Amino acid sequence: xxxxxxIRCTCPRCTIRGLMWPAVIITIGLLLLLDQMRxxxxxxxxxxxxxxxxxxxxxxxxxxxxxxxxxxxxSPVRGVPPIVPPGAAPIVPPGTPGAPPAWQxxxxxxxx
Numbered sequence: 001x002x003x004x005x006x007i008r009c010t011c012p013r014c015t016i017r018g019l020m021w022p023a024v025i026i027t028i029g030l031l032l033l034l035d036q037m038r039x040x041x042x043x044x045x046x047x048x049x050x051x052x053x054x055x056x057x058x059x060x061x062x063x064x065x066x067x068x069x070x071x072x073x074x075s076p077v078r079g080v081p082p083i084v085p086p087g088a089a090p091i092v093p094p095g096t097p098g099a100p101p102a103w104q105x106x107x108x109x110x111x112x
Contacts, residue, residue, distance in 0.1 A: 012065040020058045027054045 008014075027050060035044040 007071060009069075009071040011067050011070040013062055013067050013070065016058065016062040016065050020055065020062075023054050023058050024051060027051055 031044055031047045031050060034042045034047065
C-alpha cells in the first residue's frame with residue numbers, strides 16, 4: 001500500500017516517467033485488439049516492436065522534459081538515527097565510539 005505521507009515529485013520529467021507503464025499496457029491492449037480484429041499482417045507477432053517504440057518515446061520525452069520543481073531525495077537529518085528494519089544490523093557511522101574500525105588497505109610489505 002502506498003504511504004499517504006510520501007512526498008511525490010510533480011516536475012514534468014517525473015510526471016512523464018510515471019506514464020511509462022500505463023502507456024505500455026495500453027499499447028499491448030491496442031496491439032492485441034488489432035490482432036483480433038484484423039489478423040494477417042497486423043498479427044501481434046508482427047507488431048510487438050511498437051511496444052519498444054512506445055518505451056523509447058516515453059523515455060525520450062522524459063529525458064527532454066525540464067526538471068523545474070524537481071524534489072531531490074531527502075537526506076537524513078543530522079543527529080537523528082536512521083530507522084533500522086527488525087532483524088538488521090544497526091548502522092553505526094565510522095568514528096563513533098563502539099564502531100568497528102574503518103577498512104584499511106593492506107600494507108605493502110617489502111621482502112615477502
